[in-house]
């Protein structure tokens with residue numbers, strides 16, 4: 001046997017977490033990791049249990065427990081407490097040159113399948129910040145979330161249902177939630193459906209992924225709005241779709257252009273209530289034209305109604321699904337905007353023919369959404385709290401947008417031209433000609449302000465430079481501070497222009 005070193009570093013490998021696992025487990029885990037990653041090598045002698053116990057301030061029995069486990073599992077030889085050494089192990093492929101967890105995602109791309117590479121490449125999207133940071137998009141007003149009510153309902157639901165909530169659930173979703181969602185979608189969004197058509201999923205993005213996986217063959221053309229929602233591009237690209245950039249104008253997706261570009265497309269992805277990111281509402285004529293095309297082509301239309309509830313100038317405009325006479329529309333709803341993004345509950349309302357196959361296929365992917373969350377949400381909707389919350393947030397967001405516009409007129413005068421939006425939770429600001437929105441967004445981020453560059457969402461089509469501002473989650477004081485930093489960022493970028 002090799003006479004190894006007597007590493008004086010062993011105690012340094014070990015920092016015991018007072019709140020962590022039992023101490024003998026922590027010692028065992030740290031030594032095991034050191035052996036596996038090559039820090040401790042074959043023949044190296046572990047310190048005596050007495051010395052290690054003294055250095056770590058634990059009892060000798062604690063260290064002996066860890067050593068005996070290492071011996072039992074074959075990591076060491078000798079006797080616990082009497083000259084334990086690292087055993088001979090075939091570890092050549094696991095030494096320090098093993099890929100580190102910190103390797104960048106870009107470097108590791110070749111490790112991924114072509115589907116995952118397409119997802120990452122097309123679905124360009126940054127992780128949202130952990131705190132609502134002006135002007136990050138998609139953030140509702142967290143302070144309005146009715147936490148006390150939610151906590152009370154959750155406690156009550158666990159009391160009433162108890163261990164029922166631990167049992168496997170119907171993969172289509174918890175029945176009372178499907179009932180509540182169907183009632184809400186019919187009355188509030190003009191969807192035509194019954195609870196039997198509702199599939200509960202983990203947010204809109206999950207719904208889009210299921211549509212892509214279950215409906216698109218590699219090579220199929222899929223119409224995407226341009227500019228459009230990048231995460232949707234990602235999931236359709238991952239399914240092997242040929243993405244067709246169909247322009248959006250003042251009436252929404254240009255259906256005639258789509259028919260010219262790819263009349264045979266398998267699917268169209270649209271955001272008719274508040275087009276993402278331009279904020280256009282799709283006209284009735286375009287909705288009907290899109291449904292006619294879908295019927296003629298035997299294509300599917302995925303309607304992402306991610307924030308149709310938030311309309312300020314009129315009553316909310318009913319969903320396109322309600323106009324569909326031929327069962328071509330898959331309607332996607334989410335609680336990410338109306339409640340919070342971390343709720344991770346959304347729903348797909350499916351044409352009758354797709355319910356059974358989608359439910360079966362979804363079961364085989366991830367079984368079903370978490371049951372307790374579904375149950376509490378069902379109670380929240382059924383007891384009227386959801387309707388109240390939407391009315392409250394709607395009037396709040398309208399005021400916040402007005403505050404944003406008034407502040408922008410002062411703080412960003414001459415730098416950003418912002419138009420009011422009749423709906424949604426963000427507005428668009430246009431930059432002066434020649435100023436790069438990507439450069440401004442980067443400079444703003446360095447100064448602690450988050451703005452999305454519009455050009456990033458343009459598919460392959462060219463477009464003007466602008467910034468997307470989420471406003472719903474921010475107080476006027478936060479907005480003012482962030483606008484001042486943004487103004488400085490724009491001046492810094494423009495001062496570098498030739």
Ligand SMILES: Cc1ncc(COP(=O)(O)O)c(C=O)c1O
Nearest residue numbers: 138203204205229276306334336
């Ligand atoms: C167009 C669009 N669809 C859907 C969503 C919501 O997705 P999810 O429910 O997965 O959070 C967003 C959120 O930003 C969005 O902008």
